Amino acid sequence: MPGTLTFALMDPPYECARTTTALRLIEIALDRGFNVGVFAYEGAVYLPFAQQQAHPNAVHGRTVEEEDHPLPRLWIAALIDKARAAGLTLDWVNCGLCVDERGAHDAIEGVRRGSPADFWAMASASDNVLVIPTS
């Protein structure tokens, strides 16, 4: 019977493959019926930043729609929705210290502000924890 897994993320959006691997793991965990906790710190607090915007590509002559630039906040929103629809929880916590340092206050709905104490609480309550360090 699946329980709870916690992931700690550090990397900001767009910078490395670790982010997409992490989100793939979170999705798999949800598909398998796990409740998931995510503690996002350092640059990862920008992953669910509500002000991410797609843009056109003037060099290639593509409109915003044609460019269809990926936005991590949409992926995270979809994961939160997936969890909710399955009766599971995806508890995404942005480290408040890192949010303040970076001015990343505006997160999407479903993301809450917390602290390293939340990571300790999540980890303590989880069946297992995976820390994904920055490269």
Added chain:
Amino acid sequence: MSDYLIIATRDPLSSGNADWGADLATTLKQSGAEVCLFLAENAAFAARARIVWTARDRLAAAGVELVADRFALEERGIADDEVAQGVRASDLGTVVDMLEQGRKAIWL
């Protein structure tokens, strides 16, 4: 005795990270633990038979389970018949399975 999952993500030819992970995996295995070295992202290059990665033989001799992320292999154009003997291609769900088993996980 805990069992371990080590997730390597860096190309073995441009980073010592994969070798270090192999050393760690071997040492843990020799201590009696079950150990899996999971090759994700650019570490999937280490699964390619034609790459000279001497740690692969050492891992096999020690009995470390060597698994490569199929998605990463496909991203990098590594076909099934190009994967080295002793390396099993699997999906990322293997990581979740091992977390569920309670393995201590280390991401390199």
